[in-house]
Structures are given as structure tokens and as C-alpha cells.
Amino acid sequence: MSFVNTKSTKADEVLDKALQGERLSLEEGTILYQSDDLIKLGAAAKKIMQKHAPDNLGTFVINRNINYTNICDTYCRFCAFYRTAKDADSYVLSDEVIFDKIQETIDLGGTEILMQGGTNPNLPFSYYTDILKKIKARFDITMHSFSSAEILKMVEVSGLPLDEVIRQLREAGLDSLPGGGAEILDDRTRMRISKLKESWTKWMEVHDVAQRQGMNTTATMVIGFGESIEERLLHFIRVREQQDKTGRFTAFISWVYQPDNTALKGTRATAVEYLKNLAISRLMVDNVRNFQSSWVTMGHKIGQLAMEFGCNDMGSTMIEENVVSAAGAHNRSDKEQLIRLIRDAGRIPAQRDTQYNILEIF
Numbered sequence: 001m002s003f004v005n006t007k008s009t010k011a012d013e014v015l016d017k018a019l020q021g022e023r024l025s026l027e028e029g030t031i032l033y034q035s036d037d038l039i040k041l042g043a044a045a046k047k048i049m050q051k052h053a054p055d056n057l058g059t060f061v062i063n064r065n066i067n068y069t070n071i072c073d074t075y076c077r078f079c080a081f082y083r084t085a086k087d088a089d090s091y092v093l094s095d096e097v098i099f100d101k102i103q104e105t106i107d108l109g110g111t112e113i114l115m116q117g118g119t120n121p122n123l124p125f126s127y128y129t130d131i132l133k134k135i136k137a138r139f140d141i142t143m144h145s146f147s148s149a150e151i152l153k154m155v156e157v158s159g160l161p162l163d164e165v166i167r168q169l170r171e172a173g174l175d176s177l178p179g180g181g182a183e184i185l186d187d188r189t190r191m192r193i194s195k196l197k198e199s200w201t202k203w204m205e206v207h208d209v210a211q212r213q214g215m216n217t218t219a220t221m222v223i224g225f226g227e228s229i230e231e232r233l234l235h236f237i238r239v240r241e242q243q244d245k246t247g248r249f250t251a252f253i254s255w256v257y258q259p260d261n262t263a264l265k266g267t268r269a270t271a272v273e274y275l276k277n278l279a280i281s282r283l284m285v286d287n288v289r290n291f292q293s294s295w296v297t298m299g300h301k302i303g304q305l306a307m308e309f310g311c312n313d314m315g316s317t318m319i320e321e322n323v324v325s326a327a328g329a330h331n332r333s334d335k336e337q338l339i340r341l342i343r344d345a346g347r348i349p350a351q352r353d354t355q356y357n358i359l360e361i362f
């Protein structure tokens with residue numbers, strides 16, 4: 001399919017290049033952001049998606065977020081979830097509550113637990129290895145858990161090197177790492193929105209060490225912090241370069257910053273900005289197979305539309321989610337609803353596991 005017609009633009013030429021399988025540069029990505037032709041960007045992104053995933057499936061996973069603690073000493077300005085240990089509503093969930101939530105997830109056909117919390121300085125490293133061991137002794141469930149910020153907190157409290165922390169977590173039962181904490185992989189914006197969070201190179205190092213030990217991880221991105229277009233493009237290029245080295249990012253997941261109840265405040269990026277960024281991410285990050293739609297932050301309709309802008313996956317049913325909902329995103333779906341959304345978007349609904357193996361087609 002050629003986008004070059006009688007009135008060819010620079011953006012058309014870049015899209016043609018991407019469709020021919022050539023890799024786009026930062027300058028070419030900039031040209032795409034300058035284009036207002038959202039429909040053309042989406043159509044090209046969908047074509048690239050179909051090269052990676054030609055089966056017309058719209059996949060999803062049934063999982064549950066377990067936010068085991070909201071105590072955090074990283075104080076990101078965009079976060080409405082964290083509390084200090086002194087706050088009356090701070091918590092660490094008991095093991096029993098965690099087990100009950102996992103049992104409920106399994107009863108609903110769930111296969112994955114996304115345990116994520118604050119960087120709680122009061123939890124020793126043994127807390128994490130113990131809870132993983134206890135979970136694995138009781139349940140047959142994939143633990144896709146802990147953001148890079150939590151992993152680095154474990155490094156700090158244990159005094160162990162990063163590779164040893166990850167090795168011990170794996171041995172205890174950690175299966176894969178979510179991309180949480182990537183936000184924008186460039187330090188100007190990172191330092192403005194979360195001074196105490198790791199640099200982008202540290203985020204990448206956590207993923208690199210995990211991937212080199214054989215784990216798969218996901219790459220995430222949040223837009224709408226006032227980051228520059230160049231920073232967004234550097235984010236894509238840095239993920240792409242890491243993927244060239246290991247091939248172990250299973251998915252790329254982007255969403256927009258949710259400003260309610262945060263210190264940073266600001267306005268929510270529009271659906272158009274989200275879809276445009278999504279399409280360009282699919283065109284730039286040419287070596288990751290799966291792109292997830294962010295219906296949790298964008299709502300069902302935009303979540304569906306994302307399937308026309310490069311996504312082949314609807315993410316998860318999210319039995320529970322407390323982090324973006326604290327910042328104003330209140331979208332919920334059960335399995336049947338998600339199946340309907342995917343079908344209405346023109347795809348064949350399919351339940352998958354964390355590693356994107358198909359479990360059931362509907």
C-alpha cells in the first residue's frame with residue numbers, strides 16, 4: 001500500500017519507508033508528529049501491526065493488580081496513590097488478604113498477578129522472596145510483578161547487587177517484570193516529575209539484567225507530562241535498541257498521565273494525542289510484536305479505536321486497579337465485556353497468558 005499520491009507530503013514518504021520495513025530515525029519520527037493526518041498514521045500503524053500479528057486476533061489477559069503497599073518514599077509528583085508510613089490510610093496488605101485476592105483471580109479464570117506497590121523502605125528484601133515463595137507454594141499463577149523502582153528499592157534495602165536481587169526473585173517465583181516506572185525514558189522530564197526515581201538508564205539496566213537472565217519484560221510509556229517530542233522519540237529509540245539486544249520485551253504499552261489528585265496537576269492529554277503517539281510508537285518501535293490498548297485510562301471507545309492505531313492486544317480485565325484510579329481513571333471491564341469490545345472492533349477475541357500464548361479463542 002502506498003501513501004504517495006499526486007500530492008505527496010514528507011509524512012507520506014516516511015510512512016512508505018516504514019511500510020517497506022525500513023527503520024525510522026528521530027528526524028523522520030519528528031515529521032510524523034508534525035503531520036495532522038491522524039487517519040493515515042493509524043492506517044500505517046495498523047499495517048505494521050498486521051505484519052507482526054496477521055491473525056486478526058484481539059487478545060487479552062485475565063489478571064489482577066495487587067497493590068500490596070501504598071507506602072512509598074519516591075514521592076513522584078504525578079502519583080495520587082502513594083502515602084507516607086505516617087498517613088492514616090497507609091497500608092501493607094497481610095499475606096492472607098493477598099492470598100484471597102489471588103484465589104478470587106483464579107476463580108475468575110485469571111492467569112496473572114501484577115503485584116506492584118510503592119517503594120516501601122520498611123519492607124526487607126526477604127518480604128518479597130518470602131511472599132513469592134508462599135504464593136507459588138499455594139497457587140499455579142504467573143507472577144508478572146514489581147516495577148524497576150521497587151526492584152531498585154530491594155537493591156537498596158538488601159545491599160545486594162542488582163543481578164543477585166533479580167536472581168533471588170526469580171528463584172523465589174517471579175516470572176516476568178512489568179514496565180512500570182518507565183514514564184518517559186529521558187532524564188529532563190523524569191527529574192522534573194519524580195526527582196527521586198531512577199534515571200532512564202537505571203530503568204533500562206533493570207530490564208537488561210532481567211532479560212539477560214532469561215526473563216521477559218514489558219516496556220511502558222506515559223505521555224502528557226509536558227515532555228518534548230524529541231523525548232518521546234528518544235523513548236521509542238531506546239526501547240528499540242534494547243529490543244535489538246535481547247528481544248525480550250513482549251509488549252509496548254503507552255497511556256496518558258492522569259492528573260487528578262496529584263501534586264503535578266496539569267491537563268489530561270487528549271484522545272487524539274494518545275492515538276497519534278500510539279500510531280507513531282508502532283511505526284518507530286518496529287521490533288516489538290505486541291502493543292496494548294489502554295482502555296483503562298482512555299475508556300472503552302478509545303480503547304477500541306486503539307485497535308485501528310496499531311494495537312493487537314486489549315490488555316487485561318483488571319479485576320482490581322488502584323493506581324491510575326486514584327488519579328481519576330475509573331474504567332472497568334469484565335471478561336464478557338472485553339470480549340464484546342474486541343469483537344465490535346472487528347477482531348477475534350482471544351484470551352492469552354503473560355507470554356502471549358493463546359489460551360482460548362471466543
Ligand code: SF4
Nearest residue numbers: 072074075076079118
Ligand atoms: S509512581 Fe510509584 S514510585 Fe512514584 S510515588 Fe507513586 S507509588 Fe511511588
